[in-house]
Amino acid sequence: MDSAAQLAAIAGGDRAALRALYDAEAPRLFGIALALLRDRDRAADALHDGFLNIARRAGQFDASRGAASAWTGAVVRHAALDIARRQGREIPTDDPALGDIPVEAEALTQVAAADDGRRLRDCLLALEESRRRGILLAFVHGLSHAQIAAKLELPLGTVKAWIRRGLAQLRGCLT
Amino acid sequence: MTPDEIEDLAGEYVLGTLEAGAARAVAADPDPALQAAIARWEARLAPLSALAPPAPPPPGLWARIEASLAAPVVVPLQRTRNWLWPAWAAGASAVAAGLAAFLWLQPAPAPQLMTVLLSRQDQPAWLVQAEGGGLRLAALNPQPAPEGRVLQLWALPQGATAPTSLGLIPPSGAVSIAPGRVAPSPGMLIEITLEPPGGSPNPRPSGPILFIGRLAAAAGS
Known part of the structure; x- marks a missing residue:
């Protein structure tokens, strides 16, 4: 069963299909939540909430709008972001390794290896480094504007403007 | 909202930088143009998820999910x-x-x-x-x-x-x-x-x- 068919089965209430999705995807999805929350208990909460949302909303998945893995990843990401927001994003950001997420050309090969990732990698590399870094810190690690500003030692207004422009640039590059 | 404003808002929503109230409002907004823009941004940025290394979830998590599904x-x-x-x-x-x-x-x-x-x-x-x-x-x-x-x-x-x-x-x-x-x-x-x-x-x-x-x-x- 491909993953779109799996989501269709889940939408029909097929519990075994949900279990199969969990068995196949839980490590990838838990990794996404863990990168955002940096706490195993909270990441487990996010995966729990995410799977309840997958079960409830599988009928909303539209294969013409993207891959099933992108959809499940987004559902779990938003569950994790909701948890981060409820905690006032009081998630440690002082881990020095947090700044070391890959932003260089060769490190972004993981992005390029994903479906449709090559183009995104190239467009990211066309961004100025701070904009690229800000966007990655927000998407992968769930940092707020203020946390990114602190991390990059830049004024808050600058970070907000850069991220907005960086997104607009990405959209232009990808369209 | 202009089409550009819709794109900006959807992009920030998907990126995760909106505050709690704004994020909830965007998620609940029935405007099809906004929801379509969100779907496009999700598809555009999804490959970034590959930067998060996979990790085994705690044992027992599936049982917890199943219990919640049974008693929603x-x-x-x-x-x-x-x-x-x-x-x-x-x-x-x-x-x-x-x-x-x-x-x-x-x-x-x-x-x-x-x-x-x-x-x-x-x-x-x-x-x-x-x-x-x-x-x-x-x-x-x-x-x-x-x-x-x-x-x-x-x-x-x-x-x-x-x-x-x-x-x-x-x-x-x-x-x-x-x-x-x-x-x-x-x-x-x-x-x-x-x-x-x-x-x-x-x-x-x-x-x-x-x-x-x-x-x-x-x-x-």
């Missing part, structure tokens, strides 16, 4: 930690029992089915009572629906797969449902969702669940 009293939005959930449920029961004791101290009616729906801040928000074979809803802490949205009441009998609409909730917050439209039963799920004007365009809820609870016989009634 969950508004996942309300819980932050595993241990908070039993406390929340116990709190809700205690509030329900307390109110029941207060409301039905003098007469001695048949066992009263009721539930209290809590707000996101765990404050009692709505009292739902079975009454004369129908249902009665009262606001305990009336809050207007957000501008341009309405609150819609639903009931889901235990074992049913689709909820039944019990109609829109007027600004007064008081609703009486006639016995013919609903048959209150123990375990029936009552929920209130946020919907576009006129209510959900579908026979099912289209917006987020704001409040949820299960009818139960109040102790001592």
Whole structure:
């Protein structure tokens, strides 16, 4: 069963299909939540909430709008972001390794290896480094504007403007 | 909003940089142009998820998910930690029992089915009572629906797969449902969702669940 068919089965209430999705995807999805929350208990909460949302909303998945893995990843990401927001994003950001997420050309090969990732990698590399870094810190690690500003030692207004422009640039590059 | 503003808002939503209130409003917004822009951004940025290394989830997590699916009293939005959930449920029961004791101290009616729906801040928000074979809803802490949205009441009998609409909730917050439209039963799920004007365009809820609870016989009634 491909993953779109799996989501269709889940939408029909097929519990075994949900279990199969969990068995196949839980490590990838838990990794996404863990990168955002940096706490195993909270990441487990996010995966729990995410799977309840997958079960409830599988009928909303539209294969013409993207891959099933992108959809499940987004559902779990938003569950994790909701948890981060409820905690006032009081998630440690002082881990020095947090700044070391890959932003260089060769490190972004993981992005390029994903479906449709090559183009995104190239467009990211066309961004100025701070904009690229800000966007990655927000998407992968769930940092707020203020946390990114602190991390990059830049004024808050600058970070907000850069991220907005960086997104607009990405959209232009990808369209 | 102009198309560019919609794209900007959708992009920041998907990136995760919107604050809680704004993010909730965007997620619940029924505007098809905004939702389509969100879907495009999700597809564009999805490959970035590959930067998060996979990690094995804790053992027992599937069992927890399965348990929550079997007893969907969950508004996942309300819980932050595993241990908070039993406390929340116990709190809700205690509030329900307390109110029941207060409301039905003098007469001695048949066992009263009721539930209290809590707000996101765990404050009692709505009292739902079975009454004369129908249902009665009262606001305990009336809050207007957000501008341009309405609150819609639903009931889901235990074992049913689709909820039944019990109609829109007027600004007064008081609703009486006639016995013919609903048959209150123990375990029936009552929920209130946020919907576009006129209510959900579908026979099912289209917006987020704001409040949820299960009818139960109040102790001592």
